[in-house]
Amino acid sequence: MSTDEFLIEKTIELYESNTGWGDSNDWTNQDFVILSEKIQERTGVALSHVTLKRVWGKVKYDSLPNTHTLDTLVQFLGYENWRDFKSQNANGGAGTKNEKDIVINGSYINGHHVAVKSPQKKNYRILKTFLLVAVPVAAVLVIILLKWYHPNVNNNDYSFSSKKVVSEGLPNSVIFNYDATKAPTDSVIIQQSWDPHLQVKVSKYQHQHTSIYYYPDYYKAKLIVGGKIVSMHRLLIKSNGWLPILTQSPVPIYFSKDEAIADGKMSLSVDQIQSRNVKMQPEPPTVMYSNVTDFGEIYSDDFVFETSVKNDYHVGAAICQQTRLYILCEGTAVGIPLCTKGCISNIDLLFTNFYTSGKQEDLSAFGVDFNSFVKVRIESKNRKAKIFINDKLVYSVNKDIIKSKIIGFDFTFQGTGSVDYVKLSNGKVNYEDDF
Numbered sequence: 001m002s003t004d005e006f007l008i009e010k011t012i013e014l015y016e017s018n019t020g021w022g023d024s025n026d027w028t029n030q031d032f033v034i035l036s037e038k039i040q041e042r043t044g045v046a047l048s049h050v051t052l053k054r055v056w057g058k059v060k061y062d063s064l065p066n067t068h069t070l071d072t073l074v075q076f077l078g079y080e081n082w083r084d085f086k087s088q089n090a091n092g093g094a095g096t097k098n099e100k101d102i103v104i105n106g107s108y109i110n111g112h113h114v115a116v117k118s119p120q121k122k123n124y125r126i127l128k129t130f131l132l133v134a135v136p137v138a139a140v141l142v143i144i145l146l147k148w149y150h151p152n153v154n155n156n157d158y159s160f161s162s163k164k165v166v167s168e169g170l171p172n173s174v175i176f177n178y179d180a181t182k183a184p185t186d187s188v189i190i191q192q193s194w195d196p197h198l199q200v201k202v203s204k205y206q207h208q209h210t211s212i213y214y215y216p217d218y219y220k221a222k223l224i225v226g227g228k229i230v231s232m233h234r235l236l237i238k239s240n241g242w243l244p245i246l247t248q249s250p251v252p253i254y255f256s257k258d259e260a261i262a263d264g265k266m267s268l269s270v271d272q273i274q275s276r277n278v279k280m281q282p283e284p285p286t287v288m289y290s291n292v293t294d295f296g297e298i299y300s301d302d303f304v305f306e307t308s309v310k311n312d313y314h315v316g317a318a319i320c321q322q323t324r325l326y327i328l329c330e331g332t333a334v335g336i337p338l339c340t341k342g343c344i345s346n347i348d349l350l351f352t353n354f355y356t357s358g359k360q361e362d363l364s365a366f367g368v369d370f371n372s373f374v375k376v377r378i379e380s381k382n383r384k385a386k387i388f389i390n391d392k393l394v395y396s397v398n399k400d401i402i403k404s405k406i407i408g409f410d411f412t413f414q415g416t417g418s419v420d421y422v423k424l425s426n427g428k429v430n431y432e433d434d435f
Contacts, residue, residue, distance in 0.1 A: 004064055005090055012056060014077055020196035024056055027353035030332070032058070033348075034194070039077075041249055044283070045072045049348060050357040059360070088348075133429040153228050157182040160231035170254065172213050178231075180204040189224040191215075199224075202335055213237045214252055216292035216332050217228070218407050225328040236407060238293050242433075244268055245288045247279055247412075251340035253278065260289070261435050267312065267418035284318040284415040291422075292328060292408030298429040300329045300352050301403045305378040309338070311370040312418070313415025321345065321370050322414040327378070327424075329404035336376060336387060341367030351385055354400035365394035373420055 016024050019038075021031060032049040033429045035362050040046045049070060051294040065073075070082035079085040122275040126127040151217070158180055165173040180188045183204040192198040192211050202209045210227040210363065216239035223231040260266050270280060277284050311321035320343035335350035337358075344367045357365070368374045377388040385397040390434055411419055425432040 004086075007086060008055065008065070009072055009375045010089060011047065011077070011085075015073075018077060020156045020199075025213060027056070027058075029053075029353075030350075032056075033350065033355070038195075038197070039072065041234075043072050046346075047072055048357065048359060049355075050359040098416045110255075110323060153184065153226050153230060154182075158225065158230040160221075160233065162221055162233065162235060164235075164237070167239040170214060170216055170237070170239060170243060171251075172237055174211050174213060174221075174235065176209045176221065177207060178202070178208060178209070180223065180230075183225045185226055185411065187224075187226050189222075190224040191224060193219040193221070212237065214250075216243060216408065217328060218288050218292075220331070236292070236294070239290050239408070241291060241293075242266060243290045245290060246273065247286045247288050248278065256399075264435050265418050265420055266435050268416050269418065270313065273416060275426070278317075279311070279336055279414065281316045284313065284316070287404060287413045287416045289411040289419060290408065293395075295406055295431055296429045297423065298328070298406050298407060298426045299403050300332070300334060301380055301401055302329075303378075303380050303424060303426045306376070306421075307411075308375045308420035309417060310409060310420075311413050311415065311417040313413070313417070314340070314370070315415070318415040319343075321413065323347070323370075324412045325376060326408075326410035326412070327406055328408040328410060329406050332402065332404050332432045334378065334380075336378065337363070337366050338368050338370075338374060338389075339366065340370070343367070349395070350395045352402045352404060354397050354398065363395075365389060365392075373418075395397045 006304065012024055015035075015173040016022060019035070019172065020024065021027060029049070036049045039052075045068075047069060050059060055065050055069065055073065064215055067082060067365075070085075075111055077085075079088070082156045086350075123176050136161055158178070160176070160178045162174050162176045165175065168369060176190055178188075178190070181204055182204075186204060188204045189199050190202055190211070191211050194215070198211075200209065202210070216237050219237065220232055221235050224230050228312040233400075236286070242257050242261065244257070244266070246255075256273070266289055273285060273287070307325065309323065309325065311323045314321050320339050322343070323338040325336045326366040327336070328370065329352065332352045333350060334347075334352065337347035337349060339347055341364070344364050345358045347363055347366055349366075356364075366389070374389075375390050379386045380401065381402075384403040385401060386393055387395040387397075387410055406424070409418070409422065409424075419435070421434045422432070426427060
């Protein structure tokens with residue numbers, strides 16, 4: 001194994017530890033989608049989900065990742081770049097040595113004279129190599145043991161519930177009530193959602209903790225004791241109708257519905273965005289229109305969705321006009337991409353458990369002309385789906401569609417964009433908004 005291959009394996013192990021998601025052999029497509037988003041949030045660089053799957057060996061790829069990919073991966077872990085990571089960790093790749101450091105019969109290699117290494121230096125190198133290999137291996141074993149060993153943790157000994165401060169609207173604080181007094185250790189954690197970064201350690205002797213939610217969505221809050229999830233419950237953070245948002249970390253920028261809805265359209269102008277001291281260049285913002293609520297009994301395997309959208313910004317780094325339409329479901333989503341025709345390589349399609357990427361499949365039908373509004377229609381029935389753009393069938397999904405309750409929509413635009421209308425129905429539930 002080369003040094004780079006060894007270090008890539010080490011990088012993967014660090015990601016498993018850093019994310020808290022466990023063995024990456026068990027990660028799903030959605031995990032890599034989420035990881036791609038987290039890497040972009042922390043580093044400002046976008047690595048596609050397929051690129052990550054190639055690094056992890058999920059997609060066949062015969063060459064090593066390029067330097068740009070490696071730099072970004074280790075920057076997420078706190079290193080300056082791949083060279084920095086390599087200089088601090090390369091000695092851990094036991095078995096990789098320069099030819100000049102190897103002595104055969106004390107003096108020659110391939111006919112070239114070399115200096116004889118003293119036994120003391122040789123022993124030092126052996127000890128150093130042993131420590132550099134043994135210590136990381138021991139650390140990994142300890143992590144694995146801690147992961148699977150949960151001393152005297154019985155789920156029935158714990159209680160966990162929550163209540164929202166306001167029934168709808170953002171931001172929204174949630175009060176968690178818990179009882180973890182029987183925890184065998186002080187390691188009691190409340191996790192807001194799937195994201196392990198949204199964890200906070202709480203005292204097992206206290207009984208309340210509050211957290212703030214900035215985005216509407218469906219969440220699963222967790223109580224974790226000794227590394228084990230002992231209780232989990234659903235949490236629907238509603239938006240109170242359409243909520244226009246400029247996404248950013250840690251706190252997004254909100255607009256009122258009245259500011260965004262006018263003349264039968266929902267949109268935010270460049271002037272409105274800049275009025276909040278947000279620059280359009282060199283990194284264009286992401287505008288999101290979100291609506292999360294209880295629509296009733298309508299599910300991802302049986303619905304018709306219709307909308308008409310337009311990306312209104314194509315300057316500088318927003319030249320691709322990346323646009324995504326999300327139908328949010330409990331624990332999953334349907335994600336339909338749109339972009340300018342020349343940028344389809346960077347898009348991907350999600351339909352609950354189905355996933356494909358423009359890197360591995362021709363998704364050129366999702367490349368559109370945003371000089372006018374683009375109509376999108378999705379028909380899902382009997383776990384099969386058809387996607388139409390401007391009344392033309394462009395894609396069919398015939399596998400991996402699961403049944404999950406629909407709870408909302410997210411429209412995201414690179415730069416900014418407009419929505420003309422939204423319709424959702426299944427014959428019983430009929431939602432329509434013409435703004």
